[in-house]
Amino acid sequence: MSSYIASPKDGVAWITGASSGIGKALAMLLAREGWKVAVTARSLDKLEAMAEEAGSLRGSIMAFPGDVTDAREMERVVEAVERALGPLVLGVLNAGVYLPVKGEDLNVRDFEKSIAVNLLGTVNCLVPLSKWMKESGKGQIAIVSSVAGYRGLPTSAAYGATKAGLINMAEALKFDFDRMGIHLQVIMPGFVDTPATSQNPFPMPHLLGVEEAAEKIGEGLKTHSFEITFPKRFTYQLKLLRMLPYRLYFAAVARATGWPKKK
Numbered sequence: 001m002s003s004y005i006a007s008p009k010d011g012v013a014w015i016t017g018a019s020s021g022i023g024k025a026l027a028m029l030l031a032r033e034g035w036k037v038a039v040t041a042r043s044l045d046k047l048e049a050m051a052e053e054a055g056s057l058r059g060s061i062m063a064f065p066g067d068v069t070d071a072r073e074m075e076r077v078v079e080a081v082e083r084a085l086g087p088l089v090l091g092v093l094n095a096g097v098y099l100p101v102k103g104e105d106l107n108v109r110d111f112e113k114s115i116a117v118n119l120l121g122t123v124n125c126l127v128p129l130s131k132w133m134k135e136s137g138k139g140q141i142a143i144v145s146s147v148a149g150y151r152g153l154p155t156s157a158a159y160g161a162t163k164a165g166l167i168n169m170a171e172a173l174k175f176d177f178d179r180m181g182i183h184l185q186v187i188m189p190g191f192v193d194t195p196a197t198s199q200n201p202f203p204m205p206h207l208l209g210v211e212e213a214a215e216k217i218g219e220g221l222k223t224h225s226f227e228i229t230f231p232k233r234f235t236y237q238l239k240l241l242r243m244l245p246y247r248l249y250f251a252a253v254a255r256a257t258g259w260p261k262k263k
């Protein structure tokens, strides 16, 4: 197991999908803790506003705008961060989209976009980031997945597939990253109150505020755990569901979500 826990005295943190929601709250938290934080998303105006907002904090925030679906652009961002701020020792690969899918309206576009941003977008960042860290012999990378990656949930056919893919990918890479001195983690939040969830038409049990979610992630980043998941009461219930045989699983989820059998 890689024993490395990144610290602001060693170098810089990079957060993708940092212009709103969980990424933004985490960037502000790390800057309060004294980190130099490089932030990436497509909305330059929002990133610059955050950089200004962080002006009075112990650390700082600097904008490196970009689209995670563009692999070359992510390579350039990683290079630019290292050049401008110093060695990257912590990466939180958080950019993601949630596109609800209904079986009755299946279309390829929702899957293409979800895979491009959530799965390939993460890989586009992971490749140059882990390359730099391999050369320096140390680093810490946390990939933001979701409890929706545990098992299939209503509306989550595209989103859940990408988040399950991220969990599997991280499990597979951990064997090599440990050898490379890179501490790899997967973050699996339950429901967090962000722009992505504000339109959800269904009740969200154990919904957490975004600041509280950022604190849980901040705490998890200081541990050797592979998995950072919260709120525990909710995620443990979902883990138990994961163990059920299919017949019981589908019945339990349909009942818990009030999912109608008929249109």
Ligand SMILES: NC(=O)c1ccc[n+]([C@@H]2O[C@H](COP(=O)([O-])OP(=O)(O)OC[C@H]3O[C@@H](n4cnc5c(N)ncnc54)[C@H](OP(=O)(O)O)[C@@H]3O)[C@@H](O)[C@H]2O)c1
Pocket: 016, 017, 018, 019, 020, 021, 022, 023, 040, 041, 042, 043, 044, 066, 067, 068, 069, 094, 095, 096, 097, 098, 117, 121, 144, 145, 146, 147, 188, 189, 190, 191, 192, 193, 194, 195, 196, 197
């Ligand atoms: N909220 C929850 O309940 C919840 C639960 C589990 C997991 N998560 C995961 O947590 C992460 C953050 O979600 P959130 O709830 O905080 O959502 P959010 O507020 O909508 O934030 C999503 C972030 O991703 C960025 N993004 C989207 N497409 C991008 C692209 N192509 N290139 C670069 N950046 C892109 C957005 O910025 P721009 O639009 O400016 O590019 C934004 O900063 C996601 O991976 C999500 O799946 C959320």
